[in-house]
Amino acid sequence: MHRTRILDHAVLILGALFLTLPVVVAFMTSSHEAAAIHSKGLMLSPGGHFVDTYEKVLTRQGGFTGQVTGARMMMNSFILGVGFALGKIVLSMLAAYAIVYFRFRFATLAFWVIFTTLLLPLEVRIMPSYEVMSGLGLINTYTGLIVPLLASATGTFYFRQFFKSVPEELLEAARIDGAGPFKFFIDVLVPLSKTMIAAIFIIMFVYGWNQYLWPMLMTTDERFFTLMRGIKQILQVWIGSQIPDYNEAFALAVLAMLPPVLVVVVFQSWFIKGLTESDK
Amino acid sequence: MKRVQFSSPLLPYLFLAPQLAVIVIFFYWPSVRAIQSSFYLEDPFGFGSTFVGLDNYIGTLLNPEYLAIARFTAIFTALVTFFSLALGLLLAVKADAVIRGNATYKTLLISVYAIAPPVAGLIGMMFFDQHIGPFVKIAAFFGWEMKVGLSYFDTAFAMIVVAVWKQIPYNFIFFLSGLQGLPASVREAAAIDCRSSVKRFWTVIFPLLAPTAFFLLIINVTYALFDTFGVIDVMVKDKAANNPITLVYKVYMDGFRGNDIGGSSAQSVILMIVVFVLTVLQFRFIERRIHYT
């Protein structure tokens, strides 16, 4: 028993190292100077420019209007992340609930209409999507940024998988108690799905938070700049003529990691259940 | 489907309406436009176009370079899906099993998921840099002269490593939430029935995880096909040259960068059909073996 525990820890430590080492490296690298990063590459030890680099990326007023600060970009990314994650959870839980728990005529059709959208990312149909948004007058709005990204069935699919594995007895019991569809959904299904919601929220928040191409196409107003755009702006320097400010890109990237980590920490209690917790 | 269900004439449609509306407007309508464009050769600004029938499809499918890209895409997808699922599952099972340090491991493993794609790509690129990459230096120590960007095989290797690295935390999160969702009574019963932990896992726990695994299988296949786009773009330094690329990168090169709307639409439609068939197959053949309750 003891040997397996040690083995388990070894696997976890190796895995954590493999996955987190690049993040540590990004953090260390962000405290060096751009030219040094350019010629020496990634850094494993801290450099001497931690404070000034971070201060610069957070407060410098960039862009033409001077409204693009690190803080502003963070706020936009946050709105995009939270808006997208919430929208996704609401839409997909409702749809999955309908598909799994209701008997209705076009169920199979609805199923396939929704699940074929697992196929195609926004990037492939980005031009026509732009035309739709522009026709609706939603260019340069948060709605225009968020809603088109919701057109995919990943969330619905995931909740369907989960709902289907919820024991039948629960519904039977609920019906004996006289619960209707709304009561069953809110009193039984939602509390039961806590870990699932947390998982989806983390994934979707980060997805929205990390969007680049769509916001770039959709907005012409600098007030809508997101962090991803800020990072790409720094890196997208033609190497032939200049050195990108690698340190600032890494610093922004480290900042960009904080809110998702915060989300993880907040939802952690839903994730971490020891064996002590009693059975559901 | 459930044996016991609600039946209501209106409610299911009401619940489905928001999702369907978004999908129809932002998925089906643009997709129809893409299908339409695939039969034309079109000036991108919309001034001229020539109806060419199936020419765009024939030209694409008869091009040996396109077929070579398709072959690479298949291999790449299989390897990335397999390794990211296997490693994600391994870590989730271990993190679920240990008690001491449980929270630390989980936080660490989940939080790396949040690293920004351009930076993940940048880190990957710097790790595999021909001149200063640490990975390249390690490989040189073992007598492997890595030339990412010039050698087809080396670039493919680097792409797969980075793509897998990025996807493991995703799979970890879902496998973990799946494991946490299992009733403690089941685990206790399994522990009594079956002393060998490996056997216990594959006979009792894994079948219960199957719905999650099936979800992740489909998600990972689409990840490898589509979302690895950024990784590939960075690893080839935005010049595909003689490096391996995937089908969706080809769509991007021809459509977004080259403004060949007709040709790239035909490629998109071919991709849609391939992935559609794949999805149907997965739902039809694999899902049958899953027991949901």
Place this chain on the structure above:
Amino acid sequence: MIKQFSLAAVSIALTATSSLAATNISWWHGMAGRNGEVINEVAQKFNASQTACALTPVSKGTYEEALASGIAAFRSGEQPNILQVFDAGAATIINAKGAVVPAEDLIKEAGYEFDRNSFIEGVRYFYADSDGKFVGMPFNSSAPIMYINDEALKKAGVAAPKTWEEFEAAAPKLKEAGFIPLVQSQLTWQFTENFFSRNNIQFATNNNGYDSVADTQLKVTDPNLVMMFDKLKSWADQGYFAYYGAGWNDNQKPFEENKVALWIGSSGSFGGLQKTAQMPFSADFLPYWGSISGAGTNSFIGGAALFAMAGKPAEENKCVADFFQFLTSPEIQKFYHQATGYVAITTAAYELTKSEGYYDKTPVAEVGIKQLMLPAGEWSKGYRLGFYPQIREIMEREYGRIFSGETSVKDAFDTIEREGNELLARFAKTAG
């Protein structure tokens, strides 16, 4: 409903700019980092110089993303006044008749004089039509030049080569001195497109594609070009040339690290090199072949141009013309040249910069301009080829295969010509 939304958008746009009375014009570009900041500075200078127009630049990602955004916006009637388009995308926007107002017409309609000859030779034709009328306004321009590791040449006791023959003679000595004699950073731009210009050889039929899109065909199986790549390949085999793939920086790095004697880069590269090169360096023209008769002509520009999008009201077009006029003024050109490393595009700006002694301090900055000002040849004006980004990709693919040993030089060019011509024929149909 839709009207309300667009009104809201307009009012946002209005409040975003300083003056309510001014005519607002927009400029979408694909530049970032320091070059993006310089664009903002140029726009601020323009806005400060007059009150009638207010220009707002917007970064739209990369060149490709900027062009794609411009196209998507044009199709929805939301296009900017000015769109920056890169060299390889020139055919896409210029052949879309009706997408742009030619810069020259725009400037003349606004009542300004327009003198084509005030632009330096290598800049004059690339974004013009076959009659020489400026369609796009050249903006950020650069030329492929040769950077020289002074230490390496001194150690080997050789002079910087003017021709490839001289290079061949010097290469063994450079190798013996412990250096890789030659690297380059972009085989398509430096050893193909500008091979044709420097050696004055035809690149494609129909006057390099300027005259018509119909039946334009590549001439890349030209024996001289094949010879150039045969040489490169044999130099690579003998250790006189090293190729690190299509990535620009992978090839530049060994030069910075003082491992390479000669590097073909861009005229704008010196700014970065000054920070990273571990040794003193200088620069000279891109070599040509002394054995090719008529060779040694000027090269043409790389970079991007500004296009005035069609479908805009007259007063906005007037503002765009004002801005173009402002942009080509010697003072602004001088500022832009020195701030970014791109070349000055007018003779007046070059003279002004020179008279102030800038080139005495940074002689490297002058090399690109001088190369662009060399006498022009029949085939050194540029090219106008449809789907050119994809043709470049085919070249990059085949060149990579040459140096990884997957194909022969001859087969590579046969493939490029065949696939390239298929693309050109397809492009001709898009205009149909």
